[in-house]
Amino acid sequence: MNALDISTSALVAQRVRLDTISGNLANMSSIADENGEANPYQARQVVFAVDESVGDRNGAAGVQVREIVTDDADPLYRYQPDHPLAIRDGQWKGYVAYPNIDMSTQMVDALEATRAYEANLGVMEISKNMSQETLGILA
Amino acid sequence: MSGIRSIAGISPPPSLAATPATSNSDHRTDAPVPATLRHLVGPATSHPATETSPANAAGVPVSPAAGSFTEILGGTLSDVNQMQSGADLAVQKMLTGEQVSQAEVLTAVQKADLAFRTMLQIRNKLVEAYRDLQQIQI
Numbered sequence: 412m413n414a415l416d417i418s419t420s421a422l423v424a425q426r427v428r429l430d431t432i433s434g435n436l437a438n439m440s441s442i443a444d445e446n447g448e449a450n451p452y453q454a455r456q457v458v459f460a461v462d463e464s465v466g467d468r469n470g471a472a473g474v475q476v477r478e479i480v481t482d483d484a485d486p487l488y489r490y491q492p493d494h495p496l497a498i499r500d501g502q503w504k505g506y507v508a509y510p511n512i513d514m515s516t517q518m519v520d521a522l523e524a525t526r527a528y529e530a531n532l533g534v535m536e537i538s539k540n541m542s543q544e545t546l547g548i549l550a
Numbered sequence: 551m552s553g554i555r556s557i558a559g560i561s562p563p564p565s566l567a568a569t570p571a572t573s574n575s576d577h578r579t580d581a582p583v584p585a586t587l588r589h590l591v592g593p594a595t596s597h598p599a600t601e602t603s604p605a606n607a608a609g610v611p612v613s614p615a616a617g618s619f620t621e622i623l624g625g626t627l628s629d630v631n632q633m634q635s636g637a638d639l640a641v642q643k644m645l646t647g648e649q650v651s652q653a654e655v656l657t658a659v660q661k662a663d664l665a666f667r668t669m670l671q672i673r674n675k676l677v678e679a680y681r682d683l684q685q686i687q688i
């Protein structure tokens with residue numbers, strides 16, 4: 412049953428990763444924060460870590476999302492002097508700061524998460540079959 | 551039968567003398583079985599302390615803490631029941647729109663299913679052995 416738990420932890424982790432990617436893509440054009448201040452969205456990334464609490468005594472371990480970190484990439488500036496959220500003064504006067512999120516990178520990341528999810532589903536199927544086949548000993 | 555014994559961690563009876571069926575030489579090969587079944591069926595007819603002797607044909611280590619087969623089966627049953635209740639609760643939460651992980655819920659259901667199947671197979675084996683015993687002619 413440990414294999415099932417380990418695979419489930421991976422499924423949960425990959426799901427969180429996909430949620431994060433969804434958030435990044437959804438906020439590709441968010442130039443303001445939730446208070447309405449001009450503050451472009453920064454891409455977020457999940458950090459996976461070994462989870463020893465899931466697994467068995469022999470050393471097999473599950474995975475967990477340790478934290479979700481925020482990129483510190485410079486925003487993209489677009490010249491929109493009439494925009495209400497345009498920067499008023501300084502080097503970027505008249506520019507609006509947009510999130511620096513690369514759609515291709517995010518899509519590739521999403522594909523990778525999907526493939527990882529499928530791989531773990533495959534492992535679950537195998538461990539499930541192993542358990543069911545083992546019951547055949549008694550039959 | 552040896553399958554059930556090894557699963558339950560129960561040692562075979564120490565001697566044929568403990569079984570009533572030894573009087574009939576035709577069924578000598580079946581003779582150890584009734585004593586074993588008595589042991590499986592209930593603690594009321596359990597063997598005396600000699601049962602914990604190291605004589606164990608299958609080489610399965612018998613822990614002194616291991617209860618009777620009834621206790622083990624009962625424990626397994628309640629474990630399986632608990633897993634199924636947990637899975638039911640998780641499914642209910644998922645269906646009523648609570649924030650639960652789909653993968654975790656479905657894994658709980660699958661684990662409960664596997665546990666139930668295992669329990670069912672052991673029960674089938676036990677009933678099969680019981681039927682075999684009933685057909686023994688003395």
